[in-house]
Amino acid sequence: MNAVKRIMIVAVAAGALITVGAVSPAGAADGAGQGLKVGDSVCTDWVQSDNGVRLTGALDDSTGEWTVRKADSPSGAETVVLRASAGSRTAGEVPIDRTVTAAGTEDFVYRACLSLDWVVKPIPLSLVANYRMALTSSSPRAVNDIGPHTAKLSAAQACGDRTAVQPGATVRLTGTSTGRTSWSINVTGNTNNYEGPWYALFETVEDIDATVTLDPEITEVTVCVGAGDADHRVPVAFELSVV
Template sequence: MRLRRRIATVAVAVGALIAISAATTSAGAAGGSGQTLGVGDVRCTDQVRSDNGVELTGFLTYGTGEWTVHRSAAPGGAETELLRVDAGSLSGQPVPVDETVTATGGEDFHYRACLGIDQIKKVGFFSSANYRMSLTSTSPDAVTDIGPDTATLSPSALACGDQTFVEPGDTIRLEGSSTGPTQWFVSVTGHTNNYEGNWAVFIEDTEDIDRTVTLDPEITDVTACGWNRAPDGQVSLGFELSLV
Protein backbone atom coordinates (compact mmCIF):
# COMPACT_ATOMS: atom_id res chain seq x y z
CA MET A 1 0.00 0.00 0.00
CA ARG A 2 2.83 2.39 0.71
CA LEU A 3 4.18 2.05 -2.83
CA ARG A 4 0.72 2.63 -4.28
CA ARG A 5 0.32 5.82 -2.22
CA ARG A 6 3.70 7.12 -3.39
CA ILE A 7 2.82 6.39 -7.01
CA ALA A 8 -0.51 8.14 -6.62
CA THR A 9 1.23 11.19 -5.13
CA VAL A 10 3.58 11.40 -8.09
CA ALA A 11 0.70 10.97 -10.51
CA VAL A 12 -1.11 13.93 -8.96
CA ALA A 13 2.03 16.08 -8.93
CA VAL A 14 2.82 15.51 -12.59
CA GLY A 15 -0.62 14.76 -14.00
CA ALA A 16 -0.94 18.05 -15.85
CA LEU A 17 2.63 17.80 -17.11
CA ILE A 18 2.06 14.30 -18.47
CA ALA A 19 -1.13 15.40 -20.21
CA ILE A 20 0.82 18.18 -21.95
CA SER A 21 3.57 15.78 -22.98
CA ALA A 22 1.17 13.17 -24.31
CA ALA A 23 -0.73 15.72 -26.33
CA THR A 24 2.08 17.66 -27.90
CA THR A 25 5.41 15.84 -28.00
CA SER A 26 6.34 14.50 -31.44
CA ALA A 27 7.78 11.07 -31.99
CA GLY A 28 11.47 11.18 -32.79
CA ALA A 29 12.00 14.56 -31.14
CA ALA A 30 14.39 15.65 -28.45
CA GLY A 31 12.45 17.44 -25.76
CA GLY A 32 10.57 17.13 -22.55
CA SER A 33 8.64 18.97 -19.90
CA GLY A 34 8.92 20.03 -16.28
CA GLN A 35 7.46 22.05 -13.47
CA THR A 36 8.04 23.89 -10.16
CA LEU A 37 11.28 25.32 -11.54
CA GLY A 38 13.42 27.71 -9.50
CA VAL A 39 15.56 30.73 -10.33
CA GLY A 40 18.84 29.58 -11.85
CA ASP A 41 17.48 26.21 -12.99
CA VAL A 42 18.58 24.95 -16.41
CA ARG A 43 17.04 22.20 -18.53
CA CYS A 44 18.67 20.82 -21.71
CA THR A 45 17.48 18.19 -24.18
CA ASP A 46 19.48 15.27 -25.45
CA GLN A 47 21.02 15.71 -28.91
CA VAL A 48 19.65 15.50 -32.44
CA ARG A 49 22.00 14.78 -35.34
CA SER A 50 20.85 16.62 -38.46
CA ASP A 51 22.20 17.74 -41.82
CA ASN A 52 19.68 20.55 -42.32
CA GLY A 53 19.32 22.23 -38.92
CA VAL A 54 16.60 22.00 -36.29
CA GLU A 55 13.40 23.65 -35.11
CA LEU A 56 12.80 24.54 -31.45
CA THR A 57 9.20 24.74 -30.25
CA GLY A 58 7.64 24.87 -26.81
CA PHE A 59 6.49 27.25 -24.10
CA LEU A 60 7.28 28.56 -20.63
CA THR A 61 4.54 29.64 -18.23
CA TYR A 62 4.81 31.53 -14.90
CA GLY A 63 8.49 32.13 -15.43
CA THR A 64 10.99 34.04 -17.54
CA GLY A 65 14.42 33.18 -18.88
CA GLU A 66 16.12 32.29 -22.15
CA TRP A 67 15.93 29.60 -24.79
CA THR A 68 19.20 28.58 -26.41
CA VAL A 69 20.24 26.14 -29.14
CA HIS A 70 23.77 24.71 -29.28
CA ARG A 71 25.68 22.77 -31.94
CA SER A 72 28.68 20.46 -31.83
CA ALA A 73 30.55 18.41 -34.41
CA ALA A 74 30.33 15.24 -32.31
CA PRO A 75 28.38 13.95 -29.31
CA GLY A 76 29.64 15.65 -26.17
CA GLY A 77 32.03 17.83 -28.15
CA ALA A 78 32.74 21.54 -27.85
CA GLU A 79 29.57 23.52 -28.59
CA THR A 80 28.76 26.73 -30.41
CA GLU A 81 25.71 28.70 -29.34
CA LEU A 82 23.52 29.39 -32.39
CA LEU A 83 20.40 30.91 -30.87
CA ARG A 84 19.43 32.87 -27.76
CA VAL A 85 15.92 34.31 -27.32
CA ASP A 86 13.78 35.44 -24.40
CA ALA A 87 11.49 32.86 -22.82
CA GLY A 88 8.18 33.02 -21.00
CA SER A 89 6.35 35.53 -18.86
CA LEU A 90 5.12 35.67 -15.27
CA SER A 91 1.51 35.50 -16.42
CA GLY A 92 -0.48 32.30 -16.71
CA GLN A 93 -0.57 32.60 -20.48
CA PRO A 94 1.87 30.17 -22.15
CA VAL A 95 4.46 32.08 -24.17
CA PRO A 96 5.44 29.95 -27.16
CA VAL A 97 8.79 29.66 -28.88
CA ASP A 98 9.11 28.62 -32.53
CA GLU A 99 12.62 29.15 -33.90
CA THR A 100 14.42 27.48 -36.79
CA VAL A 101 18.19 27.08 -36.97
CA THR A 102 19.27 26.38 -40.56
CA ALA A 103 22.43 24.45 -41.32
CA THR A 104 24.81 25.45 -44.09
CA GLY A 105 26.76 23.07 -46.30
CA GLY A 106 24.66 19.97 -45.64
CA GLU A 107 27.00 18.68 -42.92
CA ASP A 108 25.89 16.56 -39.97
CA PHE A 109 25.92 18.39 -36.65
CA HIS A 110 24.66 17.54 -33.17
CA TYR A 111 22.13 19.99 -31.72
CA ARG A 112 20.56 20.42 -28.32
CA ALA A 113 18.24 23.02 -26.80
CA CYS A 114 18.29 24.51 -23.31
CA LEU A 115 16.01 26.61 -21.13
CA GLY A 116 17.43 28.79 -18.34
CA ILE A 117 15.17 30.39 -15.70
CA ASP A 118 15.76 33.84 -14.20
CA GLN A 119 12.35 34.66 -12.62
CA ILE A 120 9.43 32.58 -11.35
CA LYS A 121 5.97 33.07 -9.90
CA LYS A 122 5.04 31.20 -6.72
CA VAL A 123 1.74 30.11 -5.26
CA GLY A 124 2.48 29.74 -1.58
CA PHE A 125 5.71 27.79 -1.18
CA PHE A 126 5.73 26.15 -4.62
CA SER A 127 6.86 27.56 -7.95
CA SER A 128 4.27 27.64 -10.71
CA ALA A 129 6.89 27.76 -13.49
CA ASN A 130 6.40 24.98 -16.03
CA TYR A 131 7.53 24.32 -19.60
CA ARG A 132 7.45 22.06 -22.61
CA MET A 133 10.16 21.90 -25.26
CA SER A 134 10.76 19.99 -28.48
CA LEU A 135 13.75 19.99 -30.85
CA THR A 136 13.05 18.42 -34.25
CA SER A 137 14.63 18.00 -37.67
CA THR A 138 12.91 17.58 -41.05
CA SER A 139 15.84 15.60 -42.45
CA PRO A 140 15.02 11.97 -43.34
CA ASP A 141 18.51 11.09 -42.09
CA ALA A 142 18.12 12.75 -38.66
CA VAL A 143 19.09 10.72 -35.58
CA THR A 144 17.50 11.50 -32.21
CA ASP A 145 17.97 10.45 -28.57
CA ILE A 146 21.74 10.91 -28.59
CA GLY A 147 23.20 11.22 -25.11
CA PRO A 148 21.45 12.17 -21.87
CA ASP A 149 18.85 14.76 -20.99
CA THR A 150 20.36 17.11 -18.40
CA ALA A 151 19.03 19.53 -15.81
CA THR A 152 20.00 21.62 -12.81
CA LEU A 153 16.97 21.76 -10.53
CA SER A 154 15.91 23.58 -7.38
CA PRO A 155 14.26 21.64 -4.50
CA SER A 156 10.96 20.05 -5.63
CA ALA A 157 11.63 20.90 -9.30
CA LEU A 158 10.96 18.18 -11.84
CA ALA A 159 12.31 17.39 -15.32
CA CYS A 160 10.91 14.74 -17.67
CA GLY A 161 12.24 13.53 -21.00
CA ASP A 162 10.30 13.13 -24.23
CA GLN A 163 7.87 10.30 -24.87
CA THR A 164 9.22 6.87 -25.70
CA PHE A 165 6.78 4.79 -27.72
CA VAL A 166 6.90 1.07 -26.98
CA GLU A 167 5.58 -2.21 -28.33
CA PRO A 168 3.73 -4.76 -26.17
CA GLY A 169 6.04 -6.26 -23.58
CA ASP A 170 9.07 -4.08 -24.40
CA THR A 171 11.87 -3.79 -21.84
CA ILE A 172 13.15 -0.32 -20.92
CA ARG A 173 16.30 0.83 -19.17
CA LEU A 174 16.66 4.06 -17.18
CA GLU A 175 20.21 5.23 -16.52
CA GLY A 176 20.78 8.39 -14.51
CA SER A 177 23.14 10.16 -12.16
CA SER A 178 22.77 13.20 -9.92
CA THR A 179 24.66 15.30 -7.41
CA GLY A 180 22.11 14.97 -4.60
CA PRO A 181 18.90 13.28 -3.41
CA THR A 182 16.75 12.51 -6.44
CA GLN A 183 13.53 10.63 -7.03
CA TRP A 184 13.59 8.83 -10.36
CA PHE A 185 10.49 7.44 -11.98
CA VAL A 186 9.10 6.29 -15.31
CA SER A 187 5.52 7.43 -15.89
CA VAL A 188 2.94 5.85 -18.16
CA THR A 189 1.95 8.49 -20.75
CA GLY A 190 -0.14 6.18 -22.93
CA HIS A 191 -1.97 2.87 -22.58
CA THR A 192 -4.83 0.81 -23.99
CA ASN A 193 -8.26 0.61 -22.37
CA ASN A 194 -7.27 -2.72 -20.83
CA TYR A 195 -4.49 -1.27 -18.67
CA GLU A 196 -5.37 -1.20 -14.97
CA GLY A 197 -1.98 -0.55 -13.41
CA ASN A 198 -0.42 2.43 -11.67
CA TRP A 199 0.61 5.62 -13.49
CA ALA A 200 4.27 5.03 -12.66
CA VAL A 201 6.17 1.99 -13.89
CA PHE A 202 8.51 2.39 -10.92
CA ILE A 203 9.80 4.96 -8.43
CA GLU A 204 13.23 4.93 -6.82
CA ASP A 205 14.96 7.35 -4.46
CA THR A 206 18.68 7.33 -5.14
CA GLU A 207 21.40 9.56 -6.55
CA ASP A 208 22.44 7.16 -9.31
CA ILE A 209 20.18 4.69 -11.07
CA ASP A 210 20.48 1.87 -13.62
CA ARG A 211 17.12 0.09 -13.70
CA THR A 212 15.71 -2.32 -16.28
CA VAL A 213 11.99 -3.12 -16.34
CA THR A 214 9.77 -5.17 -18.67
CA LEU A 215 6.61 -3.18 -19.32
CA ASP A 216 3.02 -4.31 -19.07
CA PRO A 217 1.93 -5.24 -22.63
CA GLU A 218 -0.92 -2.69 -22.46
CA ILE A 219 1.48 0.29 -22.08
CA THR A 220 2.00 2.23 -25.32
CA ASP A 221 4.39 5.02 -24.26
CA VAL A 222 6.34 6.22 -21.24
CA THR A 223 8.55 9.06 -20.08
CA ALA A 224 11.39 9.20 -17.55
CA CYS A 225 11.65 11.92 -14.90
CA GLY A 226 14.02 13.19 -12.24
CA TRP A 227 12.78 15.12 -9.19
CA ASN A 228 15.06 17.06 -6.82
CA ARG A 229 14.23 15.73 -3.35
CA ALA A 230 16.97 17.63 -1.49
CA PRO A 231 15.69 19.82 1.36
CA ASP A 232 17.68 22.75 0.00
CA GLY A 233 20.11 23.52 -2.81
CA GLN A 234 20.16 22.66 -6.47
CA VAL A 235 20.81 19.18 -7.84
CA SER A 236 22.36 18.55 -11.26
CA LEU A 237 21.30 15.39 -13.04
CA GLY A 238 21.50 13.55 -16.34
CA PHE A 239 19.32 10.66 -17.49
CA GLU A 240 18.62 8.49 -20.50
CA LEU A 241 15.73 6.11 -21.21
CA SER A 242 16.30 3.39 -23.79
CA LEU A 243 14.75 0.22 -25.14
CA VAL A 244 16.69 -2.93 -24.35
Protein backbone atom coordinates (compact mmCIF):
# COMPACT_ATOMS: atom_id res chain seq x y z
CA MET A 1 0.00 0.00 0.00
CA ASN A 2 1.77 3.16 -1.20
CA ALA A 3 1.56 6.41 0.79
CA VAL A 4 -1.95 5.68 1.98
CA LYS A 5 -3.49 7.92 4.60
CA ARG A 6 -5.21 5.58 6.99
CA ILE A 7 -8.81 6.34 7.92
CA MET A 8 -9.96 6.04 11.51
CA ILE A 9 -12.66 3.46 12.08
CA VAL A 10 -14.66 2.61 15.18
CA ALA A 11 -17.87 0.69 15.79
CA VAL A 12 -20.46 2.66 17.71
CA ALA A 13 -22.75 1.01 20.23
CA ALA A 14 -25.36 0.21 17.60
CA GLY A 15 -22.74 -1.81 15.76
CA ALA A 16 -22.50 0.29 12.59
CA LEU A 17 -19.09 1.29 11.29
CA ILE A 18 -18.41 4.96 10.72
CA THR A 19 -15.31 6.72 9.49
CA VAL A 20 -13.61 10.01 10.26
CA GLY A 21 -11.07 11.80 8.09
CA ALA A 22 -7.82 13.31 9.29
CA VAL A 23 -8.00 15.72 12.21
CA SER A 24 -5.71 18.48 13.43
CA PRO A 25 -1.91 18.35 13.51
CA ALA A 26 -0.27 15.95 15.93
CA GLY A 27 0.72 17.58 19.21
CA ALA A 28 -2.44 19.67 19.48
CA ALA A 29 -5.23 18.99 21.92
CA ASP A 30 -7.59 17.86 19.23
CA GLY A 31 -10.37 15.53 18.27
CA ALA A 32 -12.97 14.55 15.70
CA GLY A 33 -16.09 12.45 15.63
CA GLN A 34 -19.46 11.69 14.10
CA GLY A 35 -23.05 10.99 14.94
CA LEU A 36 -23.40 13.40 17.88
CA LYS A 37 -26.95 13.94 19.15
CA VAL A 38 -28.67 16.80 20.96
CA GLY A 39 -27.27 16.90 24.49
CA ASP A 40 -24.00 15.17 23.58
CA SER A 41 -20.73 16.91 24.37
CA VAL A 42 -17.02 16.37 23.71
CA CYS A 43 -13.91 17.95 25.24
CA THR A 44 -10.22 17.87 24.36
CA ASP A 45 -7.48 17.09 26.82
CA TRP A 46 -5.50 19.99 28.33
CA VAL A 47 -2.87 22.35 26.90
CA GLN A 48 -0.59 24.24 29.29
CA SER A 49 0.30 27.68 27.97
CA ASP A 50 1.67 31.02 29.14
CA ASN A 51 0.25 33.08 26.26
CA GLY A 52 -3.27 31.75 25.68
CA VAL A 53 -4.63 29.33 23.08
CA ARG A 54 -6.24 29.18 19.65
CA LEU A 55 -9.38 27.13 18.94
CA THR A 56 -9.96 25.95 15.38
CA GLY A 57 -12.45 23.43 14.10
CA ALA A 58 -15.82 22.96 12.43
CA LEU A 59 -19.29 21.51 13.00
CA ASP A 60 -21.57 20.08 10.30
CA ASP A 61 -25.37 20.19 9.95
CA SER A 62 -26.15 21.02 13.57
CA THR A 63 -25.89 23.77 16.16
CA GLY A 64 -24.41 24.07 19.61
CA GLU A 65 -21.76 25.90 21.56
CA TRP A 66 -17.99 26.04 21.60
CA THR A 67 -16.24 26.82 24.87
CA VAL A 68 -12.65 27.15 26.02
CA ARG A 69 -12.08 26.60 29.74
CA LYS A 70 -9.07 27.76 31.79
CA ALA A 71 -7.81 26.45 35.13
CA ASP A 72 -4.70 26.49 37.32
CA SER A 73 -4.47 22.70 36.93
CA PRO A 74 -6.55 19.93 35.33
CA SER A 75 -8.16 19.23 38.72
CA GLY A 76 -8.75 22.90 39.52
CA ALA A 77 -11.86 25.02 39.15
CA GLU A 78 -12.54 26.01 35.54
CA THR A 79 -13.39 29.43 34.13
CA VAL A 80 -15.00 29.75 30.70
CA VAL A 81 -12.80 32.21 28.79
CA LEU A 82 -14.40 31.78 25.36
CA ARG A 83 -17.99 31.05 24.43
CA ALA A 84 -19.13 30.96 20.79
CA SER A 85 -22.03 29.57 18.78
CA ALA A 86 -21.31 26.43 16.78
CA GLY A 87 -22.72 25.30 13.44
CA SER A 88 -25.81 26.37 11.55
CA ARG A 89 -29.30 25.13 10.73
CA THR A 90 -28.41 25.30 7.06
CA ALA A 91 -26.52 22.39 5.54
CA GLY A 92 -22.76 22.44 5.46
CA GLU A 93 -19.68 22.86 7.59
CA VAL A 94 -19.31 25.95 9.77
CA PRO A 95 -15.72 26.62 10.90
CA ILE A 96 -14.40 28.37 13.98
CA ASP A 97 -11.08 30.14 14.47
CA ARG A 98 -10.86 32.08 17.73
CA THR A 99 -7.95 33.05 19.96
CA VAL A 100 -7.85 33.50 23.73
CA THR A 101 -5.04 35.89 24.70
CA ALA A 102 -3.50 35.62 28.16
CA ALA A 103 -3.33 38.78 30.25
CA GLY A 104 0.13 37.95 31.66
CA THR A 105 2.84 35.32 31.38
CA GLU A 106 1.57 32.90 34.02
CA ASP A 107 1.00 29.27 33.00
CA PHE A 108 -2.58 28.03 32.85
CA VAL A 109 -4.15 24.88 31.44
CA TYR A 110 -6.88 25.09 28.80
CA ARG A 111 -9.29 22.69 27.15
CA ALA A 112 -11.95 23.11 24.46
CA CYS A 113 -15.46 21.65 24.51
CA LEU A 114 -18.36 21.34 22.09
CA SER A 115 -21.99 20.70 23.07
CA LEU A 116 -24.98 20.22 20.74
CA ASP A 117 -28.49 21.69 21.04
CA TRP A 118 -29.92 20.90 17.57
CA VAL A 119 -29.17 18.29 14.92
CA VAL A 120 -30.64 18.02 11.43
CA LYS A 121 -33.08 15.10 11.24
CA PRO A 122 -31.00 12.01 10.39
CA ILE A 123 -31.41 10.53 6.94
CA PRO A 124 -31.03 6.73 6.72
CA LEU A 125 -27.42 5.72 6.08
CA SER A 126 -26.20 9.32 6.45
CA LEU A 127 -23.86 10.58 9.15
CA VAL A 128 -24.76 13.88 10.78
CA ALA A 129 -23.27 16.21 13.38
CA ASN A 130 -19.69 15.59 12.39
CA TYR A 131 -17.13 17.73 14.19
CA ARG A 132 -13.41 18.42 14.42
CA MET A 133 -11.48 20.71 16.72
CA ALA A 134 -7.96 21.61 17.74
CA LEU A 135 -6.65 23.68 20.65
CA THR A 136 -3.11 24.95 20.14
CA SER A 137 -0.62 27.35 21.71
CA SER A 138 2.10 29.34 19.96
CA SER A 139 4.24 29.40 23.11
CA PRO A 140 7.57 27.52 22.90
CA ARG A 141 6.91 26.50 26.51
CA ALA A 142 3.52 24.94 25.77
CA VAL A 143 2.82 21.42 27.04
CA ASN A 144 0.27 19.30 25.18
CA ASP A 145 -1.64 16.08 25.86
CA ILE A 146 -2.30 16.64 29.57
CA GLY A 147 -4.98 14.41 31.07
CA PRO A 148 -7.82 12.54 29.36
CA HIS A 149 -10.26 13.47 26.65
CA THR A 150 -13.86 13.40 27.90
CA ALA A 151 -17.25 13.10 26.23
CA LYS A 152 -20.90 12.29 26.84
CA LEU A 153 -22.13 10.18 23.92
CA SER A 154 -25.41 8.67 22.73
CA ALA A 155 -24.65 6.25 19.88
CA ALA A 156 -21.88 8.57 18.79
CA GLN A 157 -18.13 8.57 18.24
CA ALA A 158 -15.33 10.73 19.64
CA CYS A 159 -11.63 10.55 18.72
CA GLY A 160 -8.58 12.01 20.42
CA ASP A 161 -5.15 13.32 19.49
CA ARG A 162 -3.16 11.93 16.61
CA THR A 163 0.04 10.62 18.22
CA ALA A 164 3.26 10.11 16.27
CA VAL A 165 5.11 6.93 17.28
CA GLN A 166 8.55 5.41 16.71
CA PRO A 167 8.86 2.03 14.93
CA GLY A 168 7.62 -0.78 17.15
CA ALA A 169 6.44 1.56 19.91
CA THR A 170 4.32 0.29 22.78
CA VAL A 171 1.24 2.34 23.63
CA ARG A 172 -1.23 2.18 26.51
CA LEU A 173 -4.92 3.02 26.29
CA THR A 174 -6.80 3.73 29.51
CA GLY A 175 -10.46 4.62 29.54
CA THR A 176 -13.53 4.67 31.77
CA SER A 177 -17.24 4.72 31.01
CA THR A 178 -20.55 3.77 32.58
CA GLY A 179 -21.83 1.49 29.84
CA ARG A 180 -20.97 -0.74 26.91
CA THR A 181 -18.26 1.10 24.98
CA SER A 182 -16.15 0.34 21.90
CA TRP A 183 -12.51 1.37 22.26
CA SER A 184 -10.04 1.33 19.38
CA ILE A 185 -6.48 2.38 18.66
CA ASN A 186 -6.57 3.36 14.99
CA VAL A 187 -3.73 3.62 12.48
CA THR A 188 -3.46 7.14 10.98
CA GLY A 189 -0.86 9.12 9.08
CA ASN A 190 1.14 8.26 5.97
CA THR A 191 3.04 5.01 5.50
CA ASN A 192 4.59 3.30 2.50
CA ASN A 193 4.70 -0.28 3.74
CA TYR A 194 2.10 -0.98 6.43
CA GLU A 195 -0.59 -3.35 5.18
CA GLY A 196 -2.18 -4.47 8.44
CA PRO A 197 -5.67 -3.74 9.80
CA TRP A 198 -6.91 -0.19 10.27
CA TYR A 199 -6.80 -0.58 14.03
CA ALA A 200 -4.14 -1.93 16.36
CA LEU A 201 -6.71 -2.70 19.07
CA PHE A 202 -10.49 -2.99 19.19
CA GLU A 203 -12.41 -3.99 22.32
CA THR A 204 -15.97 -3.55 23.55
CA VAL A 205 -15.98 -3.30 27.35
CA GLU A 206 -17.04 -0.78 29.99
CA ASP A 207 -13.55 0.27 31.17
CA ILE A 208 -10.22 -0.46 29.52
CA ASP A 209 -6.52 -0.57 30.39
CA ALA A 210 -4.69 -2.16 27.45
CA THR A 211 -1.08 -2.12 26.27
CA VAL A 212 -0.23 -2.82 22.62
CA THR A 213 3.10 -3.12 20.80
CA LEU A 214 2.59 -1.57 17.37
CA ASP A 215 3.76 -2.88 14.01
CA PRO A 216 7.12 -1.22 13.12
CA GLU A 217 5.55 0.31 9.99
CA ILE A 218 2.94 2.26 11.98
CA THR A 219 3.88 5.94 12.23
CA GLU A 220 0.85 7.47 13.93
CA VAL A 221 -2.21 6.37 15.91
CA THR A 222 -5.32 7.84 17.48
CA VAL A 223 -7.97 6.57 19.89
CA CYS A 224 -11.66 6.48 18.96
CA VAL A 225 -14.51 5.71 21.32
CA GLY A 226 -18.10 4.76 20.50
CA ALA A 227 -20.67 4.72 23.31
CA GLY A 228 -24.30 5.09 24.26
CA ASP A 229 -27.55 4.50 22.40
CA ALA A 230 -30.69 6.43 21.52
CA ASP A 231 -31.97 6.21 25.09
CA HIS A 232 -28.78 6.39 27.13
CA ARG A 233 -25.97 8.94 27.14
CA VAL A 234 -22.68 7.49 28.39
CA PRO A 235 -19.86 9.60 29.89
CA VAL A 236 -16.40 8.47 28.78
CA ALA A 237 -12.82 9.51 29.52
CA PHE A 238 -9.79 8.19 27.63
CA GLU A 239 -6.07 8.72 27.28
CA LEU A 240 -3.32 7.26 25.10
CA SER A 241 0.32 7.22 26.23
CA VAL A 242 3.55 5.89 24.78
CA VAL A 243 5.27 3.56 27.26
